[in-house]
Every structure is written in C-alpha cells, then in structure tokens.
Amino acid sequence: MNLGPRSRALRAGDLGPGPVLYWMSRDQRVADNWALALAQRLALDLNRPLAVVFGLSPGFLGATWRQYAFMLQGLREVEARLRALGIPLLVHLGDPGEVVAACGQEYQAAAVVMDFSPLRLPRAWKETVVRRLRCPVLEVDAHNLVPCWLASPKAEFAARTLRPKLWRKIPDFDALPPALIPHPFPWPKVVPPVDWEALASGLAVDRGVAAVTWCSPGESAAQAALDRFLQHGLPFYAAKRNDANAGVQSRLSPYLHFGHIAPWRVFHAVWHSEAPPVSKEAFLEELVVRREVAENFCFYNPQYDEVAGFPAWAQRTLHDHRHDPRREQYRLEELDAGATADPLWNAAQHQLVREGTMPGYVRMYWGKRFLEWLPSPEEALAAAILLNDRYQLDGRDPNGYANIAWCIGGVHDRPWFPRPIFGTVRSLGRSGCWAHFDVVEYVRRIDGEEAATQVPRPPRARRPLPQTS
Numbered sequence: 439m440n441l442g443p444r445s446r447a448l449r450a451g452d453l454g455p456g457p458v459l460y461w462m463s464r465d466q467r468v469a470d471n472w473a474l475a476l477a478q479r480l481a482l483d484l485n486r487p488l489a490v491v492f493g494l495s496p497g498f499l500g501a502t503w504r505q506y507a508f509m510l511q512g513l514r515e516v517e518a519r520l521r522a523l524g525i526p527l528l529v530h531l532g533d534p535g536e537v538v539a540a541c542g543q544e545y546q547a548a549a550v551v552m553d554f555s556p557l558r559l560p561r562a563w564k565e566t567v568v569r570r571l572r573c574p575v576l577e578v579d580a581h582n583l584v585p586c587w588l589a590s591p592k593a594e595f596a597a598r599t600l601r602p603k604l605w606r607k608i609p610d611f612d613a614l615p616p617a618l619i620p621h622p623f624p625w626p627k628v629v630p631p632v633d634w635e636a637l638a639s640g641l642a643v644d645r646g647v648a649a650v651t652w653c654s655p656g657e658s659a660a661q662a663a664l665d666r667f668l669q670h671g672l673p674f675y676a677a678k679r680n681d682a683n684a685g686v687q688s689r690l691s692p693y694l695h696f697g698h699i700a701p702w703r704v705f706h707a708v709w710h711s712e713a714p715p716v717s718k719e720a721f722l723e724e725l726v727v728r729r730e731v732a733e734n735f736c737f738y739n740p741q742y743d744e745v746a747g748f749p750a751w752a753q754r755t756l757h758d759h760r761h762d763p764r765r766e767q768y769r770l771e772e773l774d775a776g777a778t779a780d781p782l783w784n785a786a787q788h789q790l791v792r793e794g795t796m797p798g799y800v801r802m803y804w805g806k807r808f809l810e811w812l813p814s815p816e817e818a819l820a821a822a823i824l825l826n827d828r829y830q831l832d833g834r835d836p837n838g839y840a841n842i843a844w845c846i847g848g849v850h851d852r853p854w855f856p857r858p859i860f861g862t863v864r865s866l867g868r869s870g871c872w873a874h875f876d877v878v879e880y881v882r883r884i885d886g887e888e889a890a891t892q893v894p895r896p897p898r899a900r901r902p903l904p905q906t907s
C-alpha cells in the first residue's frame with residue numbers, strides 16, 4: 439500500500455473486514471482532494487466499498503448561521519458529486535470524533551482516512567477516533583501545498599524562515615491528485631439522500647448572524663471565483679492588493695477555509711497564468727508562505743490563541759506597558775456595534791458584521807486597535823478572536839489566529855520602535871492606511887456620506903510602510 443508523501447499513519451492496526459471510510463472535515467470538496475483520492479485508492483486495492491463520513495458538530499468555536507449555511511450548502515454539492523461516483527455521503531449530527539468512531543465500529547471499517555487540521559478541537563476529535571478504533575487510521579494534509587509536518591519540524595520564527603523551506607519542497611508536492619473513478623464496489627445498502635433541513639434544525643448556533651450574499655458556496659462557485667480573479671484581480675495584485683477600494687484580492691479565503699478549492703489548483707492556475715510575474719509572486723507569497731506559516735504557528739504552538747503563545751520578547755514588552763494609560767476604552771458591546779470614535783474602524787466592523795469580510799489591509803488596522811482600547815493584552819486578544827470568529831466567513835482559521843497574534847503579540851514579526859501600550863510590538867495607525875488607499879472613500883462606501891465627513895484629514899506625508907518580515 440503506497441500511501442504517498444501527503445499522508446501519515448496515526449494508528450497502525452489490522453484492516454477491518456468492512457469498507458474504507460474517508461472522514462471529511464476540513465477539505466469539503468470532491469475534486470482535487472488528496473485524502474479522498476487516497477481513500478479510493480485504498481478501497482480499490484482492497485476491493486471494498488467506500489463512503490465519506492461527515493460529523494456535523496452542532497456548534498463549533500463560536501460559529502454562527504453565517505458559517506454553517508455556507509458549509510451546508512457546499513456539502514450539498516459534495517453529496518451530489520459523490521453520488522455520481524457511487525460513493526455515499528453519511529452525515530450525522532454530533533461530536534465529529536464520536537460520530538466517526540461509531541461509524542468505524544458499526545461498519546467494521548477496513549481503514550479510516552482523515553483530513554489534517556492544526557487546531558486544538560479537531561485534534562481532540564482525531565484523538566477520539568484513534569483511541570476508539572482498532573483499524574489503521576491515516577491522516578492526509580489536503581489543505582496545504584506542503585504537508586504541515588513536512589514543511590518544517592518546528593515552530594518558525596517568521597515567514598522569512600519558512601519561505602525557503604516551502605519553496606524547496608514545493609516541486610515534490612505540487613502534483614494534482616488522480617481523478618476519482620466511479621467506485622466499482624457498491625455500498626451494501628441504499629443510502630437515502632441527506633436530510634439537510636433536519637440537520638440544520640438540529641444546530642445550536644446563533645441565527646442572528648445572517649448568511650452572506652456576496653459569496654456562493656461550493657466547489658463550482660470556488661472555481662468560478664478563481665477564474666474571475668485570474669482575469670480581473672491577479673494582473674493588478676502587486677500594485678493594488680493593499681488598496682481597500684480596488685477589489686483586486688481574490689476573495690478565495692472562504693473557499694480555502696472550507697476546503698471548497700485545493701490550494702494546488704489555485705497555485706497551478708496562478709503559476710501558469712499570463713499575469714505579470716510581480717503579481718504572481720506577490721499572490722503566491724500570501725497563498726503559500728503566509729497561509730502555511732499560519733498553519734505552522736497553530737500546529738506547533740498549542741497556545742496559538744493565548745498571550746502565552748506570543749514570542750518571549752513580545753510578552754515582556756506588553757507586560758512592561760500593561761499599565762500605560764489608554765486614551766479611549768471600549769466595552770465589547772461597543773466594539774461589536776462599531777460605535778467607537780474612529781470612523782475607519784467602525785466602517786471595518788460594520789462591513790465585518792454585515793458582509794462577513796473586510797479587505798486584507800483593513801483587517802490589519804482593525805486588529806491593531808484592540809490593544810489600545812482594551813485594558814490588557816489578554817482582553818484585547820480574546821475580543822479580537824471573538825469578533826473575528828463570530829462574523830468572518832473565513833473565521834476560526836489558523837490564518838485568523840496567526841494574524842491576530844501578529845497584530846497584538848508580534849508573532850512572526852520583530853521588535854519595532856517603542857511606543858506607549860504597544861511597547862516594541864509594531865503599531866499601525868490611520869496614516870498607514872492613507873498610504874495605501876483613500877480612507878474617506880472606503881468609509882463612504884460602507885457607512886455613507888455622513889460617516890465619511892467624520893474621517894480626520896490625512897497626514898501630509900504619505901510614506902509607504904515597510905513590508906512585514
């Protein structure tokens with residue numbers, strides 16, 4: 439059994455007499471899915487049926503209806519695509535670890551193949567499965583260009599330390615998985631269509647945060663978004679990606695987060711496109727290096743969402759400035775409502791609440807303010823994560839944890855010039871935004887003319903900020 443370099447055995451053991459099960463969790467797609475391809479290869483080698491199991495957690499890290507609606511709609515497409523291949527999708531509501539362990543036992547699975555995630559809760563689910571089953575359990579990293587555990591054996595200091603390692607290894611990992619074939623070994627029983635409405639009604643999530651309308655879920659929509667970006671965004675990406683009004687970012691993050699599109703599909707499309715090399719390079723820096731350094735951070739740092747997970751120099755400097763006076767302070771409800779004295783921040787928060795997204799540069803500005811406005815780094819971190827995970831369509835992602843830790847705790851950064859409250863953690867003010875985009879225009883677009891008139895005049899010198907390391 440050649441498992442290929444993207445997989446590793448979490449549990450050896452004797453093959454069970456039943457089917458092969460693929461536990462889909464983070465990579466919710468049929469096309470270009472190395473984990474599903476490996477599961478089918480295994481089933482074909484063993485002459486066994488194959489099923490895909492999805493454990494639908496009734497609540498997940500503060501996710502709301504916004505994120506669940508997107509996910510469930512995407513899974514409907516997964517069901518249809520699998521059905522066309524003769525592979526059933528079994529969806530059960532419950533703790534995913536328990537669901538998969540129970541399915542593995544009930545069907546006496548030959549083996550279970552699962553997705554990789556660096557986050558704590560999915561890792562706990564995985565441990566349940568490994569503990570409860572006797573058959574082989576294999577993990578496949580179908581979410582990263584280079585499998586996270588092979589990209590680096592340790593927590594990296596910064597993007598610059600991971601970058602050369604990734605680029606050295608990418609030629610070994612950039613192949614697309616083999617296409618699936620109609621599965622020749624049928625599932626022994628007829629599986630009725632998934633009752634999506636019943637599943638949705640069993641969720642214990644906040645339905646006050648509505649589904650988004652700007653981004654359609656699923657594999658087909660993800661491919662269409664990629665095609666649009668190649669034509670309308672990528673050619674201008676290097677020059678305009680930090681301009682919050684330009685709309686040249688790919689908006690692929692929800693698809694990447696839910697696994698509706700494979701990073702190597704995006705990588706290939708960009709690599710072989712006719713866009714200017716400088717734009718391809720800038721985009722691949724984000725897609726490959728920044729995204730995978732975030733995975734590295736969460737995988738090797740169990741305290742990825744705590745101040746104790748910040749680098750030692752940042753913890754020291756934040757501690758030294760812990761009691762610096764804050765000119766303004768806001769309660770969480772005021773932040774949630776976007777009711778601060780800063781029209782730019784308010785517009786960002788309003789866009790987040792209404793649309794479940796913000797342009798990348800605005801996210802940095804938004805994330806940097808928490809430290810100034812809350813009484814301690816601990817409260818700043820908790821509030822930023824809470825709002826990010828509640829409203830961002832792509833929230834609860836390693837990218838979110840790593841970037842918020844960058845904003846507040848200098849993760850993947852270096853000490854900067856000392857400032858009140860921030861100490862030597864890099865600060866980012868409104869002038870940084872003015873250097874990249876018309877702040878008044880952004881506020882006008884989100885909050886209207888009256889809010890735009892409240893935006894303080896830009897500082898005279900518009901100096902571009904240095905890039906982060």
Ligand SMILES: Cc1cc2nc3c(=O)[nH]c(=O)nc-3n(C[C@H](O)[C@H](O)[C@H](O)COP(=O)(O)OP(=O)(O)OC[C@H]3O[C@@H](n4cnc5c(N)ncnc54)[C@H](O)[C@@H]3O)c2cc1C
Nearest residue numbers: 687688689690691724725728729798801805833837838841
């Ligand atoms: C405070 C803060 C919170 C954030 N929260 C999230 C989050 O919850 N989920 C999330 O996916 N991203 C998050 N980001 C990272 C980044 O802002 C978004 O990934 C990006 O803006 C998504 O838009 P896009 O897909 O159009 O990106 P593009 O600019 O088109 O980039 C393509 C892809 O590269 C990756 N990428 C881009 N920028 C970064 C970055 N700075 N770090 C890591 N990967 C990156 C993403 O996967 C993105 O989809 C956050 C950033 C900050 C500063």
